[in-house]
Amino acid sequence: MCLAAIARPCSGVRSAFHMECEAMRAGLLLLIHQGMVDVNIETDCAAVITALxxxxxxxxxxGCIVEDCKAYLSAITSFSLQPxxxxxxxVTHRLAYLASVSYLDDYWLDETPMIIQDVLY
Structure with a gap:
């Protein structure tokens, strides 16, 4: 089930780790703004888990992005961070790819975007 999704281009990113941290920050902000309090957060970037x-x-x-993420995590009542x-x-890779090649900049709430349905299901 897709509760929320976001895809947006990021300029000035200097490394894969930087991009992973930016994506985590955007995702955490989306969780907080949607009032989600009991969440499972998954990432394939072990370095992000270690940093957080x-x-x-x-x-x-x-570091400022990592510290933002730590602060956002403290605002979530209950969470797990899993590799x-x-x-x-x-799904994440599809959204990242589409944001990078077509400058897709959008978010979806309580719906599954057509562009990820095949990967999600």
Whole structure:
């Protein structure tokens, strides 16, 4: 079931890790704005999980994004942050690809966008 989805281009991204952090931040903001309080968050980027689980302040080039994500996670009542295999993250990859090649900039709430239905199901 698709509760929400977002696809948007990001300029100025310097690395895959930077993009993964930007995507996490956008997703967490969407969760908070939709009032979702008990969520399972999945990512195929182990480095993001490590960064978000770290107790030290992040002073890397994307440290401010990581710190934003940590603050947003603290605003969610109950969450789990779980690693998944890259092959299980097809919806995310489809949305990222479409945002990068066609400058798709949209979000969907309480519906499954046609552009991901085949991957989701």
């Amino acid at each position: 689980n770290g107790s030290m302040e992040d002073f890397s080039e994307v 998944i295999f890259r092959e299980a993250n097809g």
